[in-house]
Amino acid sequence: MNDPAHSDRHAAEPGKRTDTTLPIVVYALFLAGIVSGGLTALVGVVMAYVYRGEGPAWLDDHYRFLIRTFWIGVLYFGVSGVLTLVLIGFLTWLLAVLWLVIRCVKGIKRLQEHRAPDDVTTWLF
Template identity: 50%
Template sequence: MTQTYLPEQDTRVTQIIYVLYLAGLITGSVTTLIGAIMAYVYRGDASPWLREHYRYLIRTFWIGALYGCIALLLGVIGIGFLIMPLLALWLIVRCVVGLKAVRADQAPAKPSSWLW
């Protein structure tokens, strides 16, 4: 017997991942890492428009990790603390844009973007 995936289930998982990313701002990067793993796991069984969300979420994780490393390295010379709030704002905006699109049953407008 094969299991079929309902769109409601798919959108719930996607929304949970966005919330996990936002929770990462409070808990550290643990929930963000869990969300990224979930995005990798669920993307294969998703409908095409939800695959774009998973792609967007995976890119958000890796781009955020890159920006975080840059901020950490720049922290050595004293300007990394200026970048961290901008990184948090970037993550919030990406997650809100993604949540808004998934609740409208649409793919993110620019899944390949480095900004939002």
């Protein structure tokens, strides 16, 4: 992954600023989904689908990262919901919340640096 062509494609061009407000809003909606039961996360993923492909490659990688975060989160929180029937689901739900917070914070940090997420395809962080 130390390919210079790859890293240039996934970083902002020097002297050129891209508006990152919308992806930050989507990250915030995902975090608010923790207390809204996922409703705001649903709004956020719709926004990510609508706006992907309209910016530089590094910004599109954030939208892809957000979309993957939503769907992986649906899986993690869904499994946690089923596991609450055997009481371990409360622990897995807390782990899923921690996973979501870490993923969003890392994404926002990279977004503020005008760089793509470290690994868009990961299931973890």
